[in-house]
């Protein structure tokens with residue numbers, strides 16, 4: 001069950017039946033961070049509560065009945081599978097409540113795309129689910145968090161956002177969690193899908209979608225049930241003279257699958273592939289080849305039959321998908337079919 005939610009609009013004494021009910025799940029990140037001066041935009045510290053984030057944007061109470069839940073309060077590099085599984089459970093429960101209109105997650109941007117993709121694959125609802133963050137801390141001049149939060153709540157309270165999967169909102173743009181990635185480590189304009197594009201834009205804080213809802217090809221759903229953790233899947237980065245011993249080290253430390261962030265469209269050295277083949281013969285663990293390049297398709301030119309390829313999924317998204325497939329006890333043939341569809 002979802003823990004007790006706190007109502008965050010101080011000036012709201014009772015629920016306004018004309019406004020949508022939106023729940024905000026706080027997890028931390030820059031949006032929940034403070035610097036020591038208003039010009040500091042690096043090395044700030046996370047720790048602003050979800051209540052304080054909502055209080056900082058009283059206009060939220062004009063567009064929704066907001067309640068909040070603090071799920072974690074960490075930089076997104078420290079989000080782990082416990083947080084992911086809790087979020088999926090809470091949002092499934094929240095959106096299953098008839099009075100709920102939609103859910104919002106506030107999150108650090110560094111791994112936002114992983115949580116967004118995880119929720120896209122595990123939350124079963126027609127209702128809007130929106131994830132947002134910020135590139136500047138809450139104390140900065142021109143902090144981007146407050147407007148990102150306002151737009152996210154607005155979107156979660158809109159009917160047009162239904163049936164579109166999990167949506168990513170930053171910098172006026174609406175993207176699909178399936179395809180959106182963080183492209184720049186520092187700039188505000190960092191979340192987009194270069195090839196697949198954006199779903200919509202905010203004009204004067206009103207969401208405008210370019211198209212009616214559509215669903216990514218072969219999008220799977222996984223139910224996380226009562227799971228308390230996700231299977232270990234490691235990502236190995238490709239480069240010249242990549243060290244094949246890392247494949248064995250990964251398996252020795254408990255990996256149940258490996259994603260290769262390969263060179264080009266998923267390539268790996270011949271000597272490395274020979275080691276991977278031997279490890280595969282010994283363990284049978286799935287090995288999925290993705291790419292270290294920013295965009296593109298991995299598939300079609302594997303040297304060995306044990307190799308699977310990630311299609312359009314980047315390594316961090318392929319990892320989430322493989323973890324969920326392993327959690328649901330998919331066999332290797334089913335895993336191969338799953339990735340062949342991506």
Ligand SMILES: NC(=O)C[C@H](N)C(=O)O
Pocket residue numbers: 028029030031074075076077107108109110111133134135136
């Ligand atoms: N912009 C951010 O949110 C970065 C932050 N380090 C994070 O938690 O991901």
